[in-house]
Amino acid sequence: MSAPTVTSQNSAEGQPGRRVAGGAARWLRIIAVVAAGLLLYAASPPRDLWWLAPLAVAPFAAAVHGRRTRGGFGYGVLFGFAYMLPLLGWIQDFLGNQFGPWPWLGVALVEAVFLGLAGAGMARVSSLRGAPVWMAAVFVLCEALRGAQPFGGFPWGRLAFTQPTGPLLPLASVGGAVLVTFAVALIGCALGVLALRLRRSRTRLITPVVAVLVPLVAGAALWPTVGVAPEAGTARVATVQGNAPDIGLDLLYEDDVLHDNHIRGARRLVEDVRAGRVPRPDLVVLPEQVGSWGPTRYDPELSAVTAQLGVPVIAGGFAQDPDGTFRNRIVEWDPERGADEEYAKQHLVPFAETIPMRSVARLVSPFVDRFQQDMVAGDVPGVLQAGAIRLGVGLCYDVAYDDVFTGAAREGATLLAVPTNNAWYGHSEMSWQHLAMSRLRAVEHGRAVVVSATSGISAIIRPDGVITARSEQFTAQNLHGDVPLRTERTLATTLGAAPTWVLSLLGVGALAATARRRAHDKN
Template sequence: MPSATPTGTVERPAGPPGPAAARASRWRRVGGQVAWRTLLAVVAGVLLLLAFPGASLPLLAPLGPAVLALAVHGQRARSGAWLGLVAGLTFFVPLLSWSGIFVGALPWLALAGSQAVFLALLGAATAATSRLPLWPLWAAALWVGQEALRGRFPFGGFPWGRLGLSQTEGPFLAFAAYGGVPMVGFALALTGTLLAAAVLALRRGGRRAAALTAVGALAVPALGGLAWLPLPGSSLTAGGPTRTVAVVQGDVPQPGLAFNERRRAVLDNHVQQTIGLAEAVAAGEQPQPDLVVWPENSSDIDPYRNDDAAREISRAADAIGAPILVGAVVSGPGEFVSNTAIVWEPGSGPGDTYVKRHPVPFGEYIPARDFFRLFSDKVDLVRRDFAAGDEVGVLELGGARVADVICFEVVYDGLVLDAVRAGAGMLVVQTNNATFGYSAESEQQVAAAQVRAVEFGRSVALASTSGISAVIAPDGSVAAASGLFEPAVFVEEIAQRDSRTLAERLGAGPEWLLSALGAGALLAVAVPALRRRRTRGGAA
């Protein structure tokens, strides 16, 4: 008879996983968390990019800080640095793509990478302070702090792409009149970090806390809407005695670096457009201007040394019967050249000048030329370094006192502030964007000029060799604008205003205060951490 003893096997209950399996499970969890947080950082960079001219969706700007805050919340500083770097590269690489159009990828990627490093620092600092009470406030202040650093270091900084410069309309733009670009950036970042806090509160089940935080986020743009009420409107003529201003865009023979090789053609274009305006004035088709603004590089032939160039400019000034603000490249001092604005009077020729105070590193001069030549021979495209001017850019011509800045100087707070404080009734931006082709660079520069208009309550006349030239009202609205790579002339009556905004009175004060708040929060985390480390070291 067969045995009744069971012959199958019985599975034993599973025990706890071994150390190897536990480690693998932990790494899978960590890897998954890193992946989705990195994806959030990419989304943050994309949202920042979409807010700027190009896509021109400025109301998306708060969502960039919001998503980055969600990505780094509760993380270690080194993880925050990685996430900030990812967001920074996602943002700056496409934003600054115009910088490599005619000089190659290396300068473009080096510039974008150097700017992304500051967002890496921001990511680390935001992560480190994300467990503090009121962390959305500290995170917003840290945005201002990293932009303050980025605008000053290295080589004098490059404050292009600051959060506040994304705003060309809407409630946040009004904050420029009360604290400049840093205050606009702070308002945008605070809105974003409060939205992030609301999302985190909702995930924890705190519906009441989430609702209150969301209300706080909405209160920031609501306050911005109210802040518009006492500010100047879209009128170019209200607020002071007027002067008739002509902006001339002569155009260049072709986009790119080759415009430098056809300097006489560029000068002739501006002369002919001005003489054409004089004929229109004589025919009663245009009003007689009090002053004419030519762009940067409108005469790359030094009119002090070249008699023919001087005669052509004088011919244009005499024809229009008004002083011309000429953008010229002038030899000297010594072995250098100078990016110079010259007031050219009809009958008498050159008068007062302004020399660009902040030449562009690697564009107008090469720091440590021998060292950087090891990486690219493109540094020798800049054959002679430009010297920096040492006087504030305020000039008098045609009965107007104008604050003049040249090209990228429009994004440097202190340079514009100095000129306005010197008693300017309007702003002038002279620029040459021919080297950036058909890109968003010109739109981004116009956007910066729009923010400056609101910041100082002044109209802005922006003259470009090849576009975009524009006339901007004190509320930041564009009254007239040209296209790219076409000749254009605008004639507008513009008030010479003498009112002072709070932003002008406070200067860099709001930026320093907000940066100090962010630094204080960072110290509140760092000092106890250092003490704990020392205590553990002593105990060991």
């Protein structure tokens, strides 16, 4: 154990030159972490620059290395705000005209505070041997907290979601999104520590070099194991993107337009099938918010088009249950029975589908007046028997959370689907960010994924994350293609939340170790 050293602040008292130098170094660190946050944003979809993400973490890790807890927190907030503000620019596109920049700034700041906690924790554990490992584990811990709190969390902008391509993506099949986040953070922290040691002519370079290489080599080695074979045959799927008006908040009161546009799109599919221009699909997936149904699920137009297609149709919509409960649901329409099996969205959007503090929320959310009662979340994995297909479903925001498709894959889903309504956010990057999550989930569970969006981006994704068909934004466009149906469980599906707990506990243990060591040093 090394002896405590005198801080530079104390040793510089009465020495103006050192104080000036210390101030200049602080400003350089501030500039570095802000630039790092912007660089991490540049690594995010729609840009396919996966390699930028660890390079962005590196200067952040270097800036907090060896700093006090308070300094680490400050640098983390700056890093987080520089990242989250442009990443969440779609909130401004959505709410800006009526509510100004305050919801956008507020959400970005709250998320930045969690990254501030990451910076504080990383600063503390940076003094431990094997620092990059512990710093990455602390980052995972804070990302897990961010995905759970407050109001159910907001896991948007996880490091894993910058990796829809590249050598780290296969790690999702082993440890899910959390292992991909850990790999990105580990490489970045190792690069930061390596740069510091090279700058100070240190020779202890083996640990950071190994920490950079191991995730990259492991990911590349796992690529051949990512399964794409049709173990349960293949299915021809079709999506209907009926389009929506690009009117932002005014879409709140255009339910009939969304319904009619998608019925029209489904009828075009019927005509194409009858004319032989498109092979008859085995399953048709319509987006979220296509319908609005009472307890009887009465929708004669959707029932008619399903009967004409002669195959199951999946559609999302607002639905009231017989007991008055209001839910965001996916309903399967059978050609003969009509409305059949259902799924209720498990993760509701705070201040939209569920509204805490309604009197205050009215200042930042138009949904307070649109929905007089909160929706109720479902708690059952979404697996619908659509003909011969065991379809695992999640609605829009669900895809950001690890548990939804894990539950579906464990219940025997052979194909995954994500109905969504992204029309609220105009031509922003939100739809691309959302699509990247679906690509990661495909690899995580070894299943093809069908994304059906009202206004784009709809897509058909192979189990290895490759997009085989994709729509344009704000166009009426149907997609179709063959997908493999798969039954094999990935290790990530089997392990579920275990990697999150293990890596988070590593972070907690590292923080506890620093507390014990400081207490010992004081004694």
